[in-house]
Amino acid sequence: MKIGEKIRRLRVKNSLTQEELANRCELTKGFISQLERDLTSPSIATLMDILEGLGTNLRDFFNEIEEEKIVFVKDDVFVTENEDYKYTLNWLIPNAQKNQMEPILLELEPEGSSKEDYPHEGEEFGYVLSGIISIQIGNEKHKAKKGESFYFKPHANHFIKNIGKTKAKILWVSTPPSF
Known part of the structure; x- marks a missing residue:
């Protein structure tokens, strides 16, 4: 200090x-x-x-709480790829796990999916920037395409899958952080 x-x-x-x-x-x-x-x-x-x-x-x-960073730039983004699941995860806010919500940019290749997540407290929100996806929550499937959003309480296992022929991009916000 x-x-x-x-x-x-x-x-x-x-x-x-x-x-x-x-x-x-x-x-x-x-x-x-x-x-x-x-x-x-x-x-x-x-x-x-x-x-x-x-x-x-x-x-x-x-x-005293230090002033928090408000604007994050491209160099702040942390990226990981998973070839098995055919996705790229972009952590948009560094160290977001210390916050109440965690925004990510999820990029799914055709047939790609996020890893299945277990039920947890909190909420999930997503906005489809491009492509067509399926949101699987327990036994329920919901379809969303570019310009549409989803919102749910994760009371069951859940994941997202690209069901289109082109790359899908989703802005996904989870609370509490779980990625």
Whole structure:
């Protein structure tokens, strides 16, 4: 953790100059400047004084949730292929298993299918970007084509199969993450 950077963000958020923060804590502007650039480290007592001047405390400062990444680019995508099942899985959000939902882009070659998944808590949503698929839920089969979506509670074994003659692409979101 870069303490200085975090202190600077809090200072700016509180609309304080380095000099104003330094005065509140009986420190020098130079010390605050060096601290924010991680060129020096404060003692625990000094850090507590600074945090008090910023309206927070040690516990909240170190427990504060880091800003989460909002936009993900092509280089963030993790791809795996399975030749036996004839699919490519594109994990669109890195480490999505820590989140409440997990979006993937599933690409199925003709006759390809996802692996069968067991019943679990949560919900499944998909949007067919191209192709024609069959959604198997227990003994039930449901067909969906480009531009259509599906939504179900996974109370039985389930999988998706490409029943068309061209590649099928599905944006699939599972909650909780299960891929």
